[in-house]
Amino acid sequence: MNRQLLHTPEGVRDIYGKEYARKLAVEELIHGKLRLYGYQDIQTPTFEFFDVFSKEIGATPSRELYKFFDKEGNTLVLRPDFTPSMARCAAKYFMDEDVPIRFCYAGNTFTNTGNLQGKLKEVTQMGAELIGDGSVEADGEMIALVVESLLSAGLKEFQVSIGQMEYFKGICTQAGLDEQTENELRELISGKNIFGAEELLTGRGVAESYCRMLLKVSEHFGSVEVLGEAKELVDNSRSLEAIGRLEKLYHVLKSYGVEKYVSFDLGMLSKYHYYTGIIFKAYTYGVGEPVVKGGRYDRLLGYFGKKAPAIGFVVVVDDLMSALERQKAHVGVEDDIKILTYHASDYEEKLSKAKALRAKGIRTALRPMTEP
Template sequence: MKKYRLQIPEGVQDYLVDEQYNKLLIEDKIRKIFDSYGYDEINTPTFEYYDVFSGDDVIIDDESMFKFFDRRGRIMVLRPDMTTPIARMAATKLQSNPLPLRLSYISNVFRYDEPQFARQREFTQAGVELLGSRSSQADAEVVSLAITVLERVGLKNFQVELGQVEFFKSIIDGINLTDGQVEKFRALVEEKNMVALEGFLNNLELPDKVRETVFMLPKLYGGIEVIDEAAKLTNNEKALEALDNLKDIYCLLRDSGLEQYISIDLGMVSSLQYYTGTVFKGFTRELGFTLLGGGRYDALMGNFGQDMPATGFAVGIKRILVALGKQDMLVKKPAVDFLVTYHRERYAVAVKIADRLRDMGYRVEVDLEGRPAQEILKQRGGTDTIIEIGQDLKIKTLDSQDGGCMIEDIGKWLWELDKQYWGNEG
């Protein structure tokens, strides 16, 4: 036998029945939420030219991309995220559409990262992109939508943290730092590594006010009062404007009744070259990783010849599954509603009855061997109701709870079932 025939590669997985059932339930809920906010679902190719994802202001490292050559020698990439190809699509195919554009997706993406718990190389993301508005209301809508997703999929005890990368950028603007120093600076602040940050700052020639402000950044988290505390640390006009923007967004969310879910973290300074304003992350206390992330990225569309403000977020479906599992919120896939069995001469009748039930919306199996109902019930147990069709065309039902009964009028019985099903649906 070939070595890898019975294995799957690192970083991918098989979804078995119950997990796939829960995954589809979550995706369906999210899809309906996105649609209710007026977002139109789109999709992009699974692989694209490398040029789409290359550059200095992209969010995915080059080393994290799955790359290959086509037959003409061009470098192709399995899409590592959805935001960038959506920006390409919007710039090339939707440029005449009225703004703002509200676009959504639920798609698989691929990253050549080291596999970890709930971190895979192929995974499903659901997200939105709101293109064409610089307003605080646009940022608040996207954050509100993210909160709604976490709430309606059934998560408890979650929190969404808001940050502002322009505040950090404005504070360090004008300081003579290399790109490598800026990135190290950013990483230490985001990691809240106070000891290493202090050592790093001591090796830089910085104005005392700047040193004090950036050293305080990892400590600036909490409620709206954090924004006022930060404003006292600087007189930098751009930094103060960034704080005003963050405060506007916070107040919009508070006034929408969402304050219980949000907090401020000015030490959240994700990807300075990509994000251009407010950023946010969602998490639960039970897990040591984020469930979703997003923010404003006004510069990305310029890579495709269209200057257009934009904001959005993406949530990891696998991470939602893990979080719901930790909170004991996953469900087992229900058994079929009916299993139809029959005398061997009455197979056609069984199929017709099964089809009628399926048309009503029920899940129905037809037994492939026409076994006696008692035998099936003993073996399977979980099936809701077994319908048995005799040679004499007498029809009876059997289940583990009520025992069963003869059906005198199959038409009336089906009519009653139909009425019952749609009554429950309504």
């Protein structure tokens, strides 16, 4: 026998037994919270046409996609991200809908990255998308739903960090940065590489006053007070409006009673270019990656022919499970299975008993009696 057949490829793993039971229980708790907010289940294909995740849409880089071909020669990809699929689906089936649409979903995503650093290439994600509502109240609903979903899963100590793409973009426009420079700068600031960002701006001849303004973006993080500090450093309308929206959002979150779980970080800039307004990530100790990622993508549906604002988030279930494990916040699962053993002579009797127990909701397994 080829022993290699027993192993999984790098970046994927088997989950079974109690671990999988706990994972299913967490998914059920989160799903219950999403439905409680009025979100309806939707299922999209595991693979899509390549163009759904193309560079123009600003999704996952092509080099990180699992690509293959169908019989007609079309390039297909395993989904690396749910949001473009949700946008495509909304445009296809709700093109003429003018009332808000609420989707929720669960499934696996696939990212073909070489630099794993312990990360999985296949992960389970659960999420929600609110399409057709561009209000700050919609922003508040999504972040409140993130908080309540994590609490329902058993996570107690976490923080939802909120950023605003428009604040950064407003300064970039004011400074006259071209698209390439803006994208390079975004990556450097997002990675907290301030020395690299400074070198880039100096090398591109950006005025010193704008350099200071752009480099300061990474320092605007913490409680709601940082919004006032950030406002004082800019004078362009786009950035000022972005701060004003965050201030309104904070009041909405206070109405939900979740403000203690929230902080702000204007230096948090997503790698996904389809985000247009607020972005947010939920962090907790014991896990290096965010357990929730989300944001507003008001122009993404336009690529599929439907002009509509939208906002959404995903819970990275595998990372959440790691956090719950390390924080010893286990979700209780029923582990008791009643075993009924039988001989050929009393099989009918034991089967009848098993059926009666199952009818009462008692997990029951039949097992043949082994001969001594």
